[in-house]
Amino acid sequence: xxxxxxxxxxxxxxxxxxxxxxxxxxxxxxxxxKFEEYDLYSRNKDFLVSDSVITFMDLNGKLMALKPxxxxxxxxxxxxxPEEIQKLYxxxxxxxxxKGSDSFKEIMQAGLECFGAVDPxxxxxxxxxxxxxxxxxxxxxxxEISDLEIxxxxxxRIPVSGDVRRELLKCVSEKNRHEILHLLRSHEVxxxxxxxxxRVLELYGGPDHVMEGLRDLCAEKGLExxxxxxxxxxxxxxxxxxxxxxxxxxxxxxxxxxYNGIIFRGFISGVPEEVLSGGQYDRLMKKMGRKxxxxxFAVYLNKLQGIMR
Amino acid sequence: xxxxxLPKGRLxxxxxRLFEAAGFPCPSLLDGSRKLIFENEEAQVRYFWAKPxxxxxxxxxxxxxxxxxxxxxxxxxxxxxxxxxxxxxGKCRMAVAAPKDYQDDSRYTLKVATKFSRIxxxxxxxxxxDIDIIHxxxxxxxxxxxxxxxxxxxxxxxxxxxxxxxxxxxxxxxPISARLIANKSSFKFKQAQIEKIVRxxxx
Numbered sequence: 015x016x017x018x019x020x021x022x023x024x025x026x027x028x029x030x031x032x033x034x035x036x037x038x039x040x041x042x043x044x045x046x047x048k049f050e051e052y053d054l055y056s057r058n059k060d061f062l063v064s065d066s067v068i069t070f071m072d073l074n075g076k077l078m079a080l081k082p083x084x085x086x087x088x089x090x091x092x093x094x095x096p097e098e099i100q101k102l103y104x105x106x107x108x109x110x111x112x113k114g115s116d117s118f119k120e121i122m123q124a125g126l127e128c129f130g131a132v133d134p135x136x137x138x139x140x141x142x143x144x145x146x147x148x149x150x151x152x153x154x155x156x157x158e159i160s161d162l163e164i165x166x167x168x169x170x171r172i173p174v175s176g177d178v179r180r181e182l183l184k185c186v187s188e189k190n191r192h193e194i195l196h197l198l199r200s201h202e203v204x205x206x207x208x209x210x211x212x213r214v215l216e217l218y219g220g221p222d223h224v225m226e227g228l229r230d231l232c233a234e235k236g237l238e239x240x241x242x243x244x245x246x247x248x249x250x251x252x253x254x255x256x257x258x259x260x261x262x263x264x265x266x267x268x269x270x271x272x273y274n275g276i277i278f279r280g281f282i283s284g285v286p287e288e289v290l291s292g293g294q295y296d297r298l299m300k301k302m303g304r305k306x307x308x309x310x311f312a313v314y315l316n317k318l319q320g321i322m323r
Numbered sequence: 324x325x326x327x328x329l330p331k332g333r334l335x336x337x338x339x340r341l342f343e344a345a346g347f348p349c350p351s352l353l354d355g356s357r358k359l360i361f362e363n364e365e366a367q368v369r370y371f372w373a374k375p376x377x378x379x380x381x382x383x384x385x386x387x388x389x390x391x392x393x394x395x396x397x398x399x400x401x402x403x404x405x406x407x408x409x410x411x412x413g414k415c416r417m418a419v420a421a422p423k424d425y426q427d428d429s430r431y432t433l434k435v436a437t438k439f440s441r442i443x444x445x446x447x448x449x450x451x452x453d454i455d456i457i458h459x460x461x462x463x464x465x466x467x468x469x470x471x472x473x474x475x476x477x478x479x480x481x482x483x484x485x486x487x488x489x490x491x492x493x494x495x496x497x498p499i500s501a502r503l504i505a506n507k508s509s510f511k512f513k514q515a516q517i518e519k520i521v522r523x524x525x526x
Contacts, residue, residue, distance in 0.1 A: 113403070156511040192409040219514070261511060265405070281508045286385025287403070288508070 024322040025122065025315050029105055031150045032124045032313065036103035039143060041126050044102045050087050052079040058086055061272050061298060066111040068118055080109045085295075085310065088127055089302050096305040099136060100129040119316070125292070127310030129299075134243055137276050137294065138250035140309050144280060144290055145256045147313055152321065154283040156259055160266040161244045162274055162293075164228075167237055168211045174201055182211075187267045189215060210235075218263040221248055228262070247276055272298040278311070282321065289317045325368045325516045328382060328390030330375035334413045334501060338391045339370065341410070345523030367516070379404065379504065388509035389517060394499045395478055399439045405510055407521050408503040415480040417442055419494040422467050425474070427452075436466035437476040446476070446496045464488040 022030070033043070052069050059065050061083070068080040081087065084104050092100065103126040109118050126143065128136050141159070148155035169182060178201055185193045191212050198208040213231060217224045225245060232241040251260050268277045268291075277293025292311020299308050327342065329335040339352055349363040349370050362369045373381055376396050381387040383402035395417055397406065417439065427433065429452070436457040437443045447454045457472050464484055466472040478499060479485060479492055503524065505517055 154512075158511065188404070188406040190406040193406065281511050283508075283512045284385075286383070286506055286508050 025318065028151055028315065028318070029122065029124055032147055033103065033105060035143065035146055035150065036126050039101070039139070041101040041103040044084075044088050044092075044104045046081055046084055046087055046104065046106050049078045049080065050090070052077040054086055054090060055079050055082055058272075058298070058301070060269055061086065062110075064110045064112065066118070068109050081106065082108055082110055084108065084123065084125065085127060085298075085312075086302075089129075089299065089304060089308070092129060094304045094306050095130055096307075098130045099132065100306075102127050102129070122315040123312055124315065125310060125312035127308060129304075129306045129308050132294065132296075132307040132309050134246045137247050137309050140292070140311065141247065141276070141278060142250050142254070142256075144278060144292060144311050145251070145254075145259060147311075148259075148280045148282065148290060149256070151289065151313075151318060152282045152284075156261055156281045156283075157256070157278055157290075158261045158263045158266050158281065159248060159276065159278045160262070160264050161240065161276055162268070162270065163240045164232065164237060164244070165214065165264050165267065166270065167235060167240070168207075168214050172198070172203055172207045172211070174198075174203060183267055183270070186211070186215060187265055189265045191215065214264050218265070219261060220258065221251070221260060221262055224262040244276070268293055270297075272301075276309070280311075280313075282318070284321050285317055286320075287317060289314050324362075325389070325513055326387045327368060327370045328373045328378045328387035329370055330378050330391055330393075330501075331372045332375065334375070335372060335391070337412055338410065338501065341524050342368075342370075342520065345520045347520065382504050382506050385506050385508060387506070388513055389503065389505045389520070391501050392504055394497070394502055395439060395442070397502060397504070398497065399441050401441070402504070403507065405505040405507060406502050407505055407517075408524055410501045410503060410524070413499075413501040415478050415499045417476065417496040417499055418479045418492045419446075419474050419476055419496065420464075420479065420485050420490045421474040421493050423489055423491055425467075425493070427473075433474065434472040435474055435476055436463050436472035438463060439476055442496065443476040464490060 055062060055067050067082045070078055072078045084106050088102060105124040107120050108123050110121055111118055128140055145157050148157060181197060194211060195208050217228050229241050232238060251257055266277060266279050273293050273295050274297050275294035279288040280290030282289050290311055290313050294309045296307045299306055329338055347366050347368040349361050349368060352361045352370055360371045375393060378390040378392040379396050379400055379402040382390040382404050393413060433452055433454045434457060435443050435454050436459050438459060440456050440458050443456060459466060463475045463477045466475055468488060485491060510517055
């Protein structure tokens with residue numbers, strides 16, 4: 015069979031390029047050929063990007079959902095093999111409501127997941143594939159990396175209720191230093207905790223710029239192991255062409271009920287929001303009764319319209 | 324080129340002075356013209372005037388890299404942006420006001436007129452009071468007078484408007500001031516410029 019590549023539009027070309035990339039690295043394709051019960055999603059609602067789901071009654075009377083997400087289904091339908099490493103990728107339409115919108119949209123999404131004995135080398139590989147995915151879309155990209163283990167240390171020691179903690183986490187995601195101080199002051203928390211949290215937040219930028227200060231701060235707090243792991247994971251970029259495209263930034267946060275460890279987000283110049291997001295989600299695996307660890311990311315192809323015109 | 328959204332009005336003019344002092348001048352901005360967009364090629368900056376409540380939208384959607392918005396707008400619309408500085412300008416408070424001598428009767432659903440539905444809802448949820456929100460776009464003060472609502476949730480600066488309409492503040496919800504906000508993606512690509520502004524403005 016022959017065909018002219020010009021029949022593909024830009025987003026289709028990107029999809030095929032991504033699939034070629036993932037396959038070349040030994041990732042196997044996962045196809046979401048059937049629908050899942052609504053219950054799967056409702057039990058993990060906060061994991062979904064938007065919490066609205068299209069539901070319908072199947073012929074047997076079960077309440078089903080029109081795929082709002084691929085990862086949950088992938089975990090559910092994949093055999094748990096904690097001793098091995100399983101590499102999977104997907105490319106599916108999902109159905110979501112975007113922020114500020116009042117209707118469902120069909121969204122093309124591609125992504126990959128690593129299950130099993132996920133170690134630092136495996137996370138490095140996923141990070142490198144995230145960088146390569148972004149580079150395929152546009153060479154003018156930035157990959158922002160955070161470590162939730164390190165951030166959690168600075169959050170967990172603050173003696174406040176769950177509500178205040180959630181507010182704090184929001185401030186972190188906004189780089190909102192004044193509100194962190196204000197919040198802690200109004201709850202009569204030692205100022206030092208706030209200052210330390212702000213110190214972590216102010217450590218952002220390229221690894222060369224950040225890691226030394228981070229090592230000092232972590233050594234002070236007994237987090238040597240954590241910072242060592244982060245150093246190892248990002249060392250994959252040290253000699254690479256993407257060296258200047260990597261940012262360490264602890265304001266990148268994800269839901270701590272699902273994610274842990276390394277998380278990351280990708281940005282393309284000219285696109286106002288993240289186009290790639292991912293990380294380690296061992297906590298979600300555990301919630302779903304899996305012994306495997308996991309790491310992966312998704313590319314939001316719908317957000318690229320602006321630069322493709 | 325750094326795109327900056329400024330809130331139209333006196334606050335915006337004062338804020339521009341801060342940008343000017345931070346090394347991003349654009350003198351044509353204050354010459355009284357009716358133009359909305361001003362550019363200074365040399366300083367690599369473009370300013371535009373936006374309706375104050377729209378600044379956050381311009382920044383969230385990336386039409387502006389940074390901008391200045393009131394905390395009231397940020398709380399109400401929760402845009403996904405960085406909030407880099409409290410500029411300590413345009414200070415006021417979000418408050419509940421009611422006719423003088425008003426007594427809340429918790430047997431009935433409280434009728435609340437406001438422009439800030441989310442802030443009002445969150446506040447009353449936090450104190451466990453059942454309410455009915457009446458969303459209005461302006462002249463909120465007349466709602467209790469006409470019996471449209473029991474109380475209002477609105478911005479109070481000096482309290483003069485309230486007093487003239489026989490209303491008084493019964494509860495302050497949150498203090499408000501102008502904040503410097505940035506688009507999350509722009510921040511990655513224009514980090515040096517944005518950081519310079521933050522550094523200079525926080526002096």
